[in-house]
Amino acid sequence: MHDEDGFFGADVASSYDESAAEMFRPDVVDPAVEVLAQLAGDGGALELGIGTGRIALPLADRGVPVHGIDMSRAMVARLRAKPGGEAIGATIGDFATTRVAGTFAVAYLVFNTINNPTSQDAQVDCFRNAAAHLAPGGCFVVEVGVPDLRRLPPGQSAVPFHIGPTGCAFDTYDTVSQAMSSHYVTIVDGCAEYRAVPFRYVWPSELDLMARLAGLRLRHRWEDWNRAPFTHESTRHVSVWEKPAD
Numbered sequence: 001m002h003d004e005d006g007f008f009g010a011d012v013a014s015s016y017d018e019s020a021a022e023m024f025r026p027d028v029v030d031p032a033v034e035v036l037a038q039l040a041g042d043g044g045a046l047e048l049g050i051g052t053g054r055i056a057l058p059l060a061d062r063g064v065p066v067h068g069i070d071m072s073r074a075m076v077a078r079l080r081a082k083p084g085g086e087a088i089g090a091t092i093g094d095f096a097t098t099r100v101a102g103t104f105a106v107a108y109l110v111f112n113t114i115n116n117p118t119s120q121d122a123q124v125d126c127f128r129n130a131a132a133h134l135a136p137g138g139c140f141v142v143e144v145g146v147p148d149l150r151r152l153p154p155g156q157s158a159v160p161f162h163i164g165p166t167g168c169a170f171d172t173y174d175t176v177s178q179a180m181s182s183h184y185v186t187i188v189d190g191c192a193e194y195r196a197v198p199f200r201y202v203w204p205s206e207l208d209l210m211a212r213l214a215g216l217r218l219r220h221r222w223e224d225w226n227r228a229p230f231t232h233e234s235t236r237h238v239s240v241w242e243k244p245a246d
């Protein structure tokens with residue numbers, strides 16, 4: 001449900017780690033932490049959308065001071081309840097606009113969370129806010145999928161991605177505004193329950209322009225955290241923009 005915690009209220013927060021279990025696997029988390037720890041060097045890290053600490057906790061375990069911003073008290077409460085969670089600073093607020101004290105060597109926004117702000121302006125604000133928190137020479141890192149419009153035939157605006165006996169799920173696209181929504185229909189005791197989550201998809205080149213508006217320039221674009229080359233067949237990317245040192 002959509003309340004002051006956004007789309008990550010108590011219900012979602014209570015099952016987040018289990019429902020995203022694949023994203024908590026060491027072979028997924030470790031390469032991300034490695035890249036972020038290297039970029040942090042001797043400095044600190046700021047996570048926009050820190051959630052339950054999937055990346056922040058192992059990054060802090062590496063000795064990197066981590067601070068997070070998240071609008072969901074419920075998600076942050078889950079982070080706080082984990083071993084080491086109390087040592088991580090977390091500020092409740094919108095990561096497009098919320099400022100925290102200090103400057104950071106790296107700011108990062110992972111797991112498609114740049115798609116959560118549903119307007120281009122808000123996404124631009126995320127870049128501006130991340131850049132404002134960076135020390136000169138610092139980096140902003142975004143991990144996000146490449147928009148999957150190849151699956152959208154002409155004249156069609158919906159694409160199913162799960163169909164099964166207990167429910168179905170599909171994405172809808174508005175190719176004018178780049179709004180998209182993921183819709184979930186679940187059958188519980190013979191009754192259908194429905195929920196939808198809105199996003200805004202965004203192209204790599206568009207992100208580069210947002211970065212430029214924020215005074216950042218592209219340093220790396222990889223297909224994944226293992227630094228595989230980004231190609232025309234890549235379905236996602238890890239992009240690193242730097243704040244000029246001078």
Ligand SMILES: C[S@@+](CC[C@H](N)C(=O)[O-])C[C@H]1O[C@@H](n2cnc3c(N)ncnc32)[C@H](O)[C@@H]1O
Nearest residue numbers: 008049050051054070071072075094095111116
């Ligand atoms: C998909 S989860 C990712 C959490 C964590 N980064 C991870 O990788 O597991 C997205 C998180 O971003 C937060 N979030 C989404 N939009 C936000 C916004 N505009 N401001 C602050 N937090 C936001 C949600 O509350 C949620 O905790």
